[in-house]
Amino acid sequence: MDHRPLGRTGVSVSPFCLGTMMFGAFGNPDHEDSVKIVHRALDAGINVVDTADFYSAGESERIVGKALAGGRRDGVVLATKAGLPFGDDPNRRGTSRRWITQAVEGSLRRLGTDWIDLFQIHRLDPAVDVDETLGVLSDLVHAGKIRMFGTSTAAASEIVEALWTAERRGRERVRTEQPPYSILARAAEYDVLPTCLRHGMGVLTYSPLAGGWLTGKYRKGRDVEPPGSVARREGFAAMYDATSRANAAKLDAAEALAVLAEEAGLSLVQLALAFVTRHPAVTSAIVGPRTMDHLDSYLAAAGVELSGDVLDRIDEIVPPGHTVNIADNMWSTSTTALEPASRRR
Numbered sequence: 539m540d541h542r543p544l545g546r547t548g549v550s551v552s553p554f555c556l557g558t559m560m561f562g563a564f565g566n567p568d569h570e571d572s573v574k575i576v577h578r579a580l581d582a583g584i585n586v587v588d589t590a591d592f593y594s595a596g597e598s599e600r601i602v603g604k605a606l607a608g609g610r611r612d613g614v615v616l617a618t619k620a621g622l623p624f625g626d627d628p629n630r631r632g633t634s635r636r637w638i639t640q641a642v643e644g645s646l647r648r649l650g651t652d653w654i655d656l657f658q659i660h661r662l663d664p665a666v667d668v669d670e671t672l673g674v675l676s677d678l679v680h681a682g683k684i685r686m687f688g689t690s691t692a693a694a695s696e697i698v699e700a701l702w703t704a705e706r707r708g709r710e711r712v713r714t715e716q717p718p719y720s721i722l723a724r725a726a727e728y729d730v731l732p733t734c735l736r737h738g739m740g741v742l743t744y745s746p747l748a749g750g751w752l753t754g755k756y757r758k759g760r761d762v763e764p765p766g767s768v769a770r771r772e773g774f775a776a777m778y779d780a781t782s783r784a785n786a787a788k789l790d791a792a793e794a795l796a797v798l799a800e801e802a803g804l805s806l807v808q809l810a811l812a813f814v815t816r817h818p819a820v821t822s823a824i825v826g827p828r829t830m831d832h833l834d835s836y837l838a839a840a841g842v843e844l845s846g847d848v849l850d851r852i853d854e855i856v857p858p859g860h861t862v863n864i865a866d867n868m869w870s871t872s873t874t875a876l877e878p879a880s881r882r883r
Contacts, residue, residue, distance in 0.1 A: 539583030539840050542821050544615070545740035547686055547713050549655070551586040551615050553815045554836065555742050557826035558587065561601045562594030565828040569601050575833055576605035580614065582837050588716075588742065588824055589649075590619035590660060591641055596648050603650035611651055617742070618645045619690060619716075621660035632663040635674040642683050657684040658716055662692055664874050668700050672709040679710050688714030688740070691868050694729040701737055712739065719743035719820070721795060721813050721856055722751055722788055723866040728859040731819035743814055746823040748866065749777055751792050752810040753835075754799075777865075784863035791862050794855045802848050811839035813852060 541550040556579040559565070561572040576587065587606075589598045599618060606614055620641035623631040630637060645654060657678070659671065675687045689697065689712055697715060704711045715734050717726040723745070734741050747753055779785055792806075799809040814823045827833035844852075861867050874880050 541585070543740075544821050545713055545734075546738040547740060549615060549686075549740075551740075551822050552584045553822055554584050554811070554840065555586040555588050555617075555822040555824045556580075556584050557744065557824040558589040558598045558602055559593045559826050560828035561589075562597030564594045564598070569604065571830075572601045573605040575827055575830055576602065577610075578830060578833055579827075579837075580610060583840075585613060586615040586617060586742070586822060588617045588619075590622070590658075591624050591645055591648075592619070592622040592660060595624070596644070599645055599648035603648055607650060615655045616649065616651065617656035617658060618649065618654055619658040619660040620645065621663065621690075633659055633666045633671040634663075635670055638671065638674045639678070642678055646683065653682060654684045656686055656688060656714060658688045658690050658714065659692075660690050661871060662689060662696055662700075668696075668703050669707050669709070672700065672704055672707065672712075676710040686710075686713045688712055688716065688742075690716035690744075691718065691871065692730075693873060694733040697730070697733055697737070697739070714740040714742060714821075716742045716744055716824070718745045718866060718868050719814055719817075719823075720746050720748040720752060720866075721810055721852055722748040722791055722863070723861045724856060724859055725861045725867045727817070731817060735819040740821045741819050742822050742824055743820055744824045744826075745866075746814040746825065747807065747810050748788070748792075751788055752795065752806055754796055754806040756789060756792050757796060782863075784865065788862045791855055795852070798848065798851050798855070802844075804842065805835065805838065807835050808839040808842045809844070809848075809852075811836065812842040812844050813849070816844060816849075 539552050541552055544551050556576065566572050587602060589602050591599060620638060621633055642657060678684045692715055697712065700712045717730050719726045795809065796806045799806045811823055814820060825836040827836060856862060869876055
């Protein structure tokens with residue numbers, strides 16, 4: 539598997555990143571099976587692993603730590619995240635100095651490591667001064683606890699503000715962004731991806747298979763049901779409600795894309811992953827297997843190239859910058875600007 543520069547950090551990573559949200563109670567509760575999936579991914583050439591304290595309340599991080607024990611750690615670019623609620627305590631979330639310091643220490647313990655290569659803010663907190671957040675992250679870099687830091691699901695304006703603040707306050711810079719990006723959710727193409735490319739940032743995209751809609755499972759004439767692992771997570775069932783007009787449009791697009799993939803001699807998974815990793819701003823696409831079979835289907839997309847004709851056909855099905863169901867942009871979890879209180883006159 540080839541490797542790509544992670545922005546201008548000097549670090550090289552594989553075009554696929556192993557996402558571990560499905561390890562633990564969120565998806566696969568079998569720790570040993572999850573460890574085998576990690577080892578299979580590493581053996582296949584994936585060298586970057588992404589997790590978060592939020593995933594199964596820290597269980598995912600513990601599984602990753604177990605998988606990297608015994609000599610695997612040094613060869614892995616290890617990424618984790620914090621910022622989403624970690625329990626009911628109102629101070630165990632967000633991006634304050636108090637919580638970020640605690641969160642990093644907790645992740646280090648669960649991962650069984652002395653340092654985190656890439657620490658990401660799961661969501662920037664609009665109630666916290668960005669300089670407060672950059673200050674504590676810079677201190678953690680200087681202390682050797684983390685090597686670099688990034689954001690997840692940040693707006694282009696937030697990224698630029700963070701870069702502006704770092705320059706003027708003498709802070710370390712945000713080095714990466716982790717946006718949602720797939721054929722069905724292309725809003726990142728409009729501003730976020732060009733902003734990252736312009737400022738030399740690495741990009742690790744999540745949900746390249748649109749939460750399962752681009753796996754080939756969802757076709758016309760079949761029942762649309764959420765994956766078992768997702769169904770157990772409160773609030774996700776609506777993503778697969780077949781009576782929703784937005785989901786009906788996603789089903790139409792997924793059907794057309796599946797037909798296109800068949801005509802091109804590819805699986806829909808191969809088409810979807812090759813599309814995401816081909817964007818010049820994208821460093822690596824995060825794939826989150828729950829089973830070994832899932833991982834093998836993702837690995838089969840390595841090295842797949844899409845012709846100009848196929849890319850043109852994709853643009854006809856879902857135009858550039860367009861998201862079929864706007865909820866898939868994840869703006870509801872990353873900004874307060876669209877909340878009623880922020881837009882009522």
